[in-house]
Amino acid sequence: MTTLQEAVQRFTPLDPELMARRLGRPGPMPRVIIDTDTANEIDDQYAVAWALLSQDRLNIEGVTAAPYSFLHHRDGLYEAVAALQTGSGTDHDSKFVGPFAGWAKRLLADGRTADDIEFVTPDVGEERSYEEILRVFDACHVAHEGKVFHGSPAHLSSYDAPVDSDAAQFIIKQARKREDGPVYVLAMGALPNIGSALLMAPDIIDNLVVVWTSGFPSYAPFCNEPSLNLVQDQMSSRLLFECGVPHVYLPGYHVGAQLTISRPEMEHFVKGHGAIGDYLWHLYTNNPLHTKYAISQPETKTWVIWDIINVAWMLDAAYVPTHLTTSPHLDEALYWQKDPSRHAMLEAYDVARDAVFEDLYDRLAKNG
Template identity: 65%
Template sequence: MTTPQAIIDRFPKLDEALVEARLGRPGDRPRVIIDTDTANEIDDQYAVAWALLSPERLDLEGVTAVPFSFAHHRDELIASVDALKAAQAEGDTDHFMGGLGGWAERLVAQDKRAEDVNFVSAEEGAELSYQEILRVFDKCGVPSEGKVFRGTPGYLESLEQPIDTAAARFIIERARAEDDRPLYILAMGALTNIASALLMAPDIIEKIVVVWTSGFPSYAPFSNVPSLNLVQDRLASQLLFDCGVPHVYLPGYHVGAQLKLSLPEMERFVKDKGAIGAYLHHLYTNNPLHEMFAITDRETKSWVIWDIINVAWLFDESLVSTHLTRSPLLDDDLSWQHPEGRHLMLEAYDLDRDAIFEDMYRAFERAPA
C-alpha cells in the first residue's frame, strides 16, 4: 500500500527553499554515510573503494550494511523455465514470453535447473554485505573500527514497525550530531536501514540528504519491478518519495546503466592498483552473478558498475547531469504517478561515463600495495 497520510504527517514539513538549498552542490568534504549491499554483486566495492581512497573529498563517517536477495525471482524463474521446456517439447519457441525469458533460456541451454539456483536470504545477504565492507576497508588499507555497522536482516513489513539495528541508530546519531553541515547518505541498495531510521526519528529529515540509485526515471511509463534496489523493500521505497526528505534520485535505467566496464579496462587501469585493484579484478573475473544468471562467454561481456554514480554525483557536478523536479508517487504496482502538490527532488538524466571512470582510476592510483 502507498504511504498512509498518518505516517507522512509525522514528518516535519520542510520549507521549499530549504529543500532546494539542500539539493544544491555539497560543500567541501561533506559528511557522508554509505549505505550499501556490498556483497550483492561487484559494483558497490568500486564505489566504497573510490570513497575510501578520496579522504580529501569527503568526511566518511561510516558505512552501513544493507540486506539483499534475489529470492523474489525464484517462483517466476521456475515457471519461465517450465514454460520454455514445454514450448520446446511442442517445437514452438518463437513466441515464448516468460517473464525472465533470457535467464530461463540460458539455464535450459546449459541443462541447469532453476530450482538449483542459489538464492541467499535477505538475512544472509545482510551479513555477507557487512563482511564485504570490512574486506574492502582492509584492501584499501583503511581502519574499519567504529566505521562499519550491521544493518537489517530483512525488509519492512509495516511502516509502524521500523527495524531497530546498529545501522539505523548510527544514521540517527550522525544526523543529530552537533554539526551545521547536512549528512549525505549514499544509498546503494534497498532502503530498509534509511527508512527505519526515518520512521524511528522523523526529525532527521531536517539534517540529511538521501542520494539513491535505482529504477527508471520519474517520467518513465514503466513499472520499476526490474530494479533490485527498489523492489526488495517496497514500503521503504515508497516512503522515500513520500516523506519529504531531501532526495537526489539517480535512475539506474538508463542513466547509471551507462557505467559499463570491460575486462581490458580492468586489466589496464585497475588490476595492478594495490591490494584493492587485485581484489576488484578478482571480483570482475569471478562475478557471482555470472554463475547465478548462467552467463557464458564472460571475457567478451562488459559489466555495469552501477553504484559509482552516487560517488560521482557527490564529487563533481560535471560528472552527473541533474534537474530539479517534483517527487513522484510510487504506486503499489511500482509505477510512477504525479499528483499535485508534491515536494522537490533532484533527479539525474545523464552522466559523463568516461570522465567518471577516469576520476575513479586516479583515486585507485593512490591505493596501497
C-alpha cells in the same frame, strides 16, 4: 495498521529555502554515510573503494550494511524453466517471454536448472554485505573499527514496525549532529535501514540528504519492477518519495546504466593497482552473476558498475548532471505518478561516463 499516508503525517515539511539548500551542491568535505548491499554483485565494492580512496574530498562517517535477496525472482524462474522443459514456454506464450525466459534458456543450455541457483534470504544478504564491506576496507588499507555497522536483517513489513539496527541508529545519530552540517546517505541498495531510521526519528529529515540509485527516471512511463533496489522493500521506497526528506534520485536505467567497464580497461587501469585494484580485478573476472545468470563468454562483455554514480555525484556536479523536479508518487503497480504540486527532488538525467572512470582510475593509480 498505519497506512503510508498516515505515516507521512509524522513528518514536518521542510521550509522550501531549507530544501533548496539541502538539494544544492555539497560543501567542502561533506559528511557521508554509505548504505550498501555490497555482496549483491560487484559494483558496490567499486563505489566503497572509490569513496575510501577519496577521503581528502569526503568525510566518511561510516558504512552500513543493507540486506538483499533475489527471492522475489525464484517462482518466476522455476516456472519459466519448467515451461521450457515441457515445451509449453514458446515465444508465442507471453507467460514465459520476459525477464525469466532468457535466464531459463541459458541455464538449461548450461546443463543446469533453477535448483542450482541460490536464493538467499535478506538476513543472509545483510551478513554477507557486512563481511564484504570489511574486505573492501582491508584491501584499501583503511581501518574499519567504529566505521562499519550491521543493518536490518529484513525489509520493512509495516510502517508501525521499523526495524531497529545498528545502521538505523547510526544514521539517526549522525543526522542529529546538526552543528556539523547535513549528512549525505549514499544509498546503493534497498532502503530498510533508511526507512526505519526515518520512521523512528522523523525529525532528522532537516539534516539528512538521501542520495539513492534505483529504477527509471521519474518521467519514464515504465514499471519499476526490474529495479532490485526499489522492488525489494517497496514500503521504504514509497516512504522515501513521500516523507519530504531531501532526496537526490539517480535513476539506474538510462543514466547509471551508462557506467559500463570492459575487461581490457580493467586489466590496464585496475589490475595491479594495489590490493584493492587486484581485488576489484578478481571480482570482475570471477563475477558471481555471470555464473548465476549463465552468461557465456563473459570476457567479450562489459559490466555495469551502477553504484559508483552515488560517489560521482558527491565528488563533482559535472559527473552527474541533474535537474530540479518534484517527488513522484510510486503507485501500487510500481509506476511513477507525477504531481507538480509536490515537494522538490533533485534527479539525474545523464552521467559523464569517461570522466567518472578517469577519476576512479586516478585514485587507484595513486593508491597502487
